[in-house]
Amino acid sequence: MTFGRLSAHLSEFFRRFDLDAVVGPGDPESAIADLVRAQLAGEPLPDTVWRREGGDWRPPDRTPRLLRDDELPLPDVTEIPYEAYDLLYADDTARFCGIPKRRELVVPVARGCPVNCAFCEIPGREGKAERRVPIPRIISYISEMADTMPFEYVSMYAPTFTLRKRWVHEFCDAYEASGIGIPWKCTTTLHHLDEELIRRMGAAGCIRISVGLETLEPAGHAALPRAKHVAEQRFRETADACRAAGIELNCFVILGLPGTSFAGVARTIEAVREIGGRVRPTIYTDFDDMRADMDEPTVASFNRQLFRPGEEPEDAARYYRVLFDPDAPVTAVHEVIPRRSRS
Ligand code: SF4
Incomplete structure (x- = not known):
């Protein structure tokens, strides 16, 4: 199966x-x-x-039972080949979301997302109602894993980590009180952040927040849920709050989002660089266009790194130069993450 x-x-x-x-x-x-x-x-x-x-x-007659919050599984790290895993993120020009030169512990904190972006497969697979691992279990898991292996930062893996602000405050309190002290990162949307929350997260060890900025070009808003209609002013205020809290702002930017232009993409990327943020570009991919009778290379092209063969826009080369630019600025966030001995 x-x-x-x-x-x-x-x-x-x-x-x-x-x-x-x-x-x-x-x-x-x-x-x-x-x-x-x-x-x-x-x-x-x-x-x-x-x-x-x-x-x-x-076909299935019913969907498999959804796991309860307290049943969501956490990985057995001894099954993960970390010598190879570390290499995935070694070169930051590849623009993945891991942090180079430091070992990552991924904690799958939550499943499901109510924001429901049309281009995202998470709500369809995991549900629109969010489920979250209880805080005490997250803390004891990280603590135990940190004793097992020299992890240097934690990736709090949730579709929208700050969906419930009270939960995040409680988590920050518990994480600080635990004394674990390992820096961490998360992903969310600008809509689900505010200055006070960012300050609290920074004080509790958050060093990177990734946000689905997608575009600052208003013409692209029709393809986005309301929560992602971001005004540049709000983006800059969030960036200021992150800078003050010692947090890197990592911005997902979509190339080829319906309604947007190459000039708009360039402007969005320029705005992220102006505020000292990191850009994580991906190509707009409409998974609803996939068909079960497509051949394997065509299905494989729905990967957010390529335009579909035969459906490239006229200026595809310009987009690819942005996506695979070897001279794009790279992150320096690893410099604030202390090294741990791997011997
Ligand atoms: S906010 Fe993020 S996880 Fe949620 S539906 Fe949109 S892209 Fe997917």
């Missing part, structure tokens, strides 16, 4: 492979547990997955 982002979004694509089952949207852990239970009991494949019956595929 397969599970994961593509299985969830385009389950029928996998019917061409020699598989017994494919997990669609929902929590894959529940579907996998259903399947294992059925196999152990000698029963047919469960109705929570796409399954092969005879020569035909049958």
